[in-house]
Amino acid sequence: MIIPLNKEAVEVKKEQDTIFLRNRIKECATKTGMGLVNQTKLITAASELARNMLRYAGGGNVLVETVSKGRENGVRLTFKDTGPGIPDIAMAMKDGYSTGKSLGLGLPGTKRLVSEFDIKSTPGTGTVITIIKWKNG
Amino acid sequence: MSNQSPDLAKTLRKKRNDILELWMKNQLADVSLREDLLTNEELRAQSEELLDVLLQNLNERNIAEVESADFEPVVEVLSGISISRAKQGFTPRETGLYIFSLKDALLTVVQQELKDDPAQLVTAVLTISKLVDSFGVTTFETFIKGREEVILRQTDEITEISTPVIQLWDNILALPIIGTLDSSRTQVVMENLLQQIVDTGSSIAILDISGVPAVDSLVAQHLIKTVSATRLMGAECIISGIRPEIAQTVVHLGIDLSNIVTKASLASALRYAFGMLQLDVKKTIREK
DSSP states (O other), X not given: OOEEEEEEEEEEOSTTHXXXXXXXXXXXXXXXXXXXXXHHHHHHHHHHHHHHHXXXXXXXXXXXXXXXXXXXXXXXXXXXXXXXXXXXHHHHTSTTOOSSSSOSOHHHHHHHHSSXXXXXXXXXXXXXXXXXXXXXX | OTTSOTTHHHHHHHTHHHXXXXXXXXXXXXXXXXXXXXXXXXXXXXXHHHHHXXXXXXXXTTXXXXXXXXXXXXXXXXXXXXXXXXXXTOXXXXXXXXXHHHHHHHHHHHHHHTTTOHHHHHHHHHHHHHHHHHHHHHHHHHHHHHHHHHHHHHHHHHHHHTOOOEEEETTEEEEEEESOOOHHHHHHHHHHHHHHHHHHTOSEXXXXXXXXXXXXXXXXXXXXXXXXXXXXXXXXEEEEOOOHHHHXXXXXXXXXXXXXXXXSSHHHHHHHHHHHTTOOOOOOOOOO
16 A cells, blocks of 8 residues: 655656756655665656656656655656557567667666556557655665 | 727827826836836836837727737837846836736726726726736746746856866866766767867876766766767777766666776776876885
8 A cells, every 4th residue: 555645746848857857856755765876766767767758758747756655665756748658568678679769778777776667558648657666675 | 809999999099198197107106116227217218118009009900809910019019128127127026017007097097088888998998908918928928038048048058167178187188077968968078078189189088977966878878979989089988986876776777888997986087097008106205
């Protein structure tokens, strides 16, 4: 049972917005008492997903939440866009696969950086990615 | 839309002097009058110009259509006033109130003119309110646009100044990167670095990323590109300033930086560079 403690929505429409997003996440993560390494992992993951959103979907919204499950606290981020969607998620989750000219590490790398990773995508409608990083996860 | 006060625009034009006097009286009576920023004569000239251009372009057709293209000259004058006021140090509130005080003057005149016809008065009041409100919004937009231009210029300046290339030693260049490394900054960094390699004939470049808050796959890709470009120029590139948390993140992300010489600190990168150049740093023993 995951209980959200507080939430905030951040719009990501241009590259500069990712800096604001990173700062908000850092604030939330610091509040939960997350260590520097986990904070950096979470922020890097968020930065990957925000970039994907900008690059492939022209931007979207991010919901930043502080959540708690039992005795564990953490940060949950929900990335929502109304872009073209991902036709083959299994392929997109493979290392080194990219439809753009990037390293192809964004999605699989993000999954390795966070505690929980969930992706839902409908081609033509958009993509929703939810990640959770637990304080000690 | 069409069956309202058939001669509202004409009435206003006829009453032009009354409106101006009333408007000026309102403004001068206001406690927030900023005589320190704008003299009364200048204020009068400014107000007269705005009122004239407004009345000239006002007609029965467009008075109810605030989006009409006929108002372009008005918007132009208005934008000019808003920008010049912003530069003179007026607050957005003061500029907004300046426009809204025109509404008071217009309404007072209309009230006197149409006091025998309440139905028409209401329509006229609504029309004028809508018109002046839209002008008020225009001043805000211009005000913010002016500010945004300042911010954009500052952003450009930051990218300019934040990528200095330093010559640490003969043949050794260092480039401390501070802040986020996005595509446009990478371009600037790479250009500066490659140009300096040519200018100084250096054979080793140290890229210090201590000041980069997060290294994600795109930043890493940019770094790899910069290193490859440096190598093409015949120089070796060392990346320094990899903090422990960054190292862990990079490994988890699965980025392969093993082809690049990386060091934890700028000092160890410099030591490595000395080694490559077969230089030796020694403590001298002074004879007493």
